[in-house]
Amino acid sequence: MGFGPLLLLASLEGLVTAATLALMALGLSLVFGVMRVVNVAHGEFFMLGAVVAWAVSTAFAGHPAVGFGAALLVAPLVVGAVAFAAERLVLKRLNYDPEATIVATIGLLYIVQQLALTFYGADARPVQPPFSFRVQLPWFGYSGYKLAVVAAAVVLLLGAWFVLARTRAGLVMRATQYDAETAQAFGIPVGRVYAAVFALGAMLAAVAAVLVVPVSQAHYLMGRDPLLLSFVVVIIGGLGSLRGTVVAALLIGLSDGIISTLFFSPTLAKILATLIVALVLVFRPQGLYGTAAR
């Protein structure tokens, strides 16, 4: 394959990464934006989504699309319920103190991850894609499912934008984000909004996981890298900014795809990327758009 087609392939791979990353980072960003807390267990919600997707899809015999469709419904609900419970039982009692919340969600991370190890095991397991056709390009064939993942992510992101910008639920969320005390005074049930937002953030990670699991398999440690990448996306994009999140996800996803397909050692690439992001946070904490992480 020549350089041009290879670059195209790398870009397509990057686009798939960017699509799931944008969904996942949006969840993280939403939670930070509204609740002002960092959820370190976000990667585990992603992993849990993938594991549940595997469990659901293997429970259904017949055409893989049936199992996949069921997983797309069940996994976000299960993960959302877990997140909701964690919010009510732990975060709420910590009064959303930023540092205590980080410590507690680290605890949650270990618990979810290790329970997955105990009950699901250490193996990586595949999930059948709901359909398999290849899009034939002049230089190579490309998985139609992967393109569908990108399309689905775009639809979901547009949906999220619509909910946030155009509906009453979005208004309530933005009001709470702007000033929780005043929102409370105007009769907005801030506690329930927080629980809902935390669950919604986790569900976005779960949806991303269900979409990606037919391409990448479910494994109990699979939440780690996406968590770091989502941090990166949220920081570069600017915390709490949907537009910034999408732009940064594209940037990170594409460069991840291109760098790891075309260029030097992925470890070195990761070192440089992490260093750059850390320096962005030091010297430009507000990111591309949005507000500082303070």
Place this chain on the structure above:
Amino acid sequence: MNDTSAVRVWLLHLGVVAALFAAGFLLPDYHRGVFSRVMVLAVFAMGYNLLLGYSGLLSLGHAMFFAAGLYGAGLPLYHLGWSPVPAFAAGVAAGGLLALVVGALALRTVGVAFMIVTMMFSQVVYLTTLYFTTWTRGEEGLVLPPASRRLALGDAVVSLSDPAARYMVALGLFAIVLLVMLRLVRAPFGRTLAGIRENEERMRMLGYDTFRAKLGAVVVSGLVCAAAGAAYGLMFGYVGSGFASIQYSILPLLWVLVGGAATTLGPLLGTAFMFYVIDYASGLTTAWLVLVGAALIFVVLFFPKGILGTLRERWLKWLP
């Protein structure tokens, strides 16, 4: 501040050191081995506590300082044939230097951003140990041969692979760091850090260059954690990437929270307690990290001051 309480405090700390010394002869082999580790890791926790407890800075990246000491000592010993003492010094120096650079950058941020930035710098150090696999052998790590781990003290030779000698070396390091820490937190520098923790803006308007004070705290913390890392590598003869991973940034946080942040003896207590809990649990299940997770949540929810912090609040007000 008065003299009787100062005497009581010093007696308590010297008493703890004396008890550990006696334990070196009384403990069964297994527990003596555990305590050798616990004392070195408690040094790591004490270094962490200087930031978390006394300065109010929550870092999620202290594995990098432990690793700097570990590799700073281990690499020259393994590849260049250095003897343990200069290797230890190199490890401590590496940690101090890293702390100076990381501190100067990370302290430009506060709160959550500080936590994430320290975590990322630590991740960079971790990935760097993986990248230079030729020298570090990555996750697999380097085993430092016992022959290279001997201290020549005049005519006598102390082998760090001998359990009894190892215990005493660990105790020596622990005792020095404990007493230095005690001195430090009761000195004007400790009061300065407490002031910054409680009200940084006010400190600035009292004429303190708070950035410099915090940088000082990060560097001392980095030096102490690197000393722990260097000692750990030299004493137990193994240097691997695992010690640079995020887990080793979380563990000192857990130990300090359990034992009691901003208490001098809390790190030892927390480290010993969690070490035995995990030791017991890993006999039952491979998923022992569940316990770490549960302990973290339990402590922040119900026990935010830790064991000694709670004791101090209720009964022992004089405890440093």
Place this chain on the structure above:
Amino acid sequence: MAALIETKALSRSFGGLKAVDAVDFRLDKGEIRAVIGPNGAGKTTLVGLICGRVAPSSGTVLFEGRDITRLPAHARVMAGIAYTFQITSIFPKLSVADNVALPVQRRLQARGHLSRRALGEGVAGALAKVGLADRAASMAGSLSYGHQRLLEVAMGLALEPRLLILDEPTQGLSDGEIENFVALVREIAREATVLLIEHNMQVVMELADRITVMNAGRILAEGAPADIRADRAVQDAYLGTVDHG
């Protein structure tokens, strides 16, 4: 008379709002100066610019003829400018003695003779001045509001400043406490220059050698208390709207 503080065309805007607008301000050594003016007149911003808490948009600040515009706040404190906060800002979880020990130790460090004895004497002296000596061992957060204000002033005094800035020091104090406070400021003024933002006109008239009236970011008038009282423009802008006993 030598100027202790001089500002030249000092400005600071927040967004579009000019909180301090090209102010030329001069404060002489040994004065007690009160700055008055309606809320939002720029008083706190002006003293913030002088002590370094607020960075200027343009203009210069001179301290004894030396340009300190670029000096960070902590360095200005060491040069001799102490500031006490409008909203009480102490270390509630430290003891009263430790609260005062922090400024004392900083002053001793800077002069290079920090010793346990000097520290103890400095703490005792500062607490005695404000009458809190018997509370040294209490947690600062457990003090009454009036005592916390006194502690705040003691922390400023402990720096042995040449200029002490007091931002609304009598706010929330009872009449008896105010009386003691006025006496305390007189005592302080024997050794230091005092710059005071104050709403209580009785306190202002009683204490100030000179008064600066601010309005909308500018200096409206300046003069001795009697002159200010008689000034028609001041009456229109400010005094008429406030009960001044």
